[in-house]
Amino acid sequence: MENIFTDLMTKKTNDELILLVTIDCEKYQPLAVETAKNEIRLRNIDLKKIEELNEVRKEEIAIKKLKKTQKQKEVLKNSANSTLRSINFIIDIVAIFLLYVSIVYIIQKLFNIISTREILFVNRTTVIVVFLLYFILAENIFQKTLGKVITKTKVVNLEGEKPNFIDITIRTFCRLIPFDGISYLYSISGFHDKLSKTIVIKETN
Structure with a gap:
């Protein structure tokens, strides 16, 4: 399984790898995400972009949770x-x-x-x-x-x-x-x- 993920990650572009370990990480298996991180280290990709996307992802999650909470309060009322x-x-x-x-x-x-x-x-x-x-x-x-x-x-x-x-x-x-x-x-x-x-x-x- 790990070898399959490794082959897949080597074929992905830098931007695809960054998206995979940040915004889209919940769509993939943990082993796939870890394999993508290893590929990022091997390519010496700039980590600043990853940090920025992680912040965006955290904000999106926070907004979704807030909207969900507000909706539940409206339903309860x-x-x-x-x-x-x-x-x-x-x-x-x-x-x-x-x-x-x-x-x-x-x-x-x-x-x-x-x-x-x-x-x-x-x-x-x-x-x-x-x-x-x-x-x-x-x-x-x-x-x-x-x-x-x-x-x-x-x-x-x-x-x-x-x-x-x-x-x-x-x-x-x-x-x-x-x-x-x-x-x-x-x-x-x-x-x-x-x-x-x-x-x-x-x-x-």
């Missing part, structure tokens, strides 16, 4: 209060219950399930599947469930953007944590918000 979230919770639980009852009824009629063991299995499996799919599909596609549609709220990540599928999946499975449903009553975010790094905010025009 617009977060939904516990009353709205309680309404969301109640509406969603009712919606899930109605879906669960409807699906169980259809399954029992289609497959003529009558034994107690089979009924228990269908009931337990259905309620878990309906619960998980309800939140995963609704929040991943629309950023909102039925409850959030009614209260005009939606789920976002900490930067105020649409969460990705993994975030929503983590958020949904974290809802299975005991007392998660009321955890947001004691803080801005509930367990499933904090662990998935998401938050529910009020929609704005």
Whole structure:
């Protein structure tokens, strides 16, 4: 691997090497960056330009962090209060219950399930599947469930953007944590918000 990097670095221009060890260093593997530094030493390249670009890179990182922090503060200011979230919770639980009852009824009629063991299995499996799919599909596609549609709220990540599928999946499975449903009553975010790094905010025009 090191020999491959060495060959690559020898073919790069001085400016390309300088960019690689400064502004673009996060795009490369540590071994590649170290190999580029060795090539710079061999060529006796002026280090002043490297120092200048490193300062530029530090400033850019600082600005990005500042913008990210400011964005997160704006998102938190617009977060939904516990009353709205309680309404969301109640509406969603009712919606899930109605879906669960409807699906169980259809399954029992289609497959003529009558034994107690089979009924228990269908009931337990259905309620878990309906619960998980309800939140995963609704929040991943629309950023909102039925409850959030009614209260005009939606789920976002900490930067105020649409969460990705993994975030929503983590958020949904974290809802299975005991007392998660009321955890947001004691803080801005509930367990499933904090662990998935998401938050529910009020929609704005």
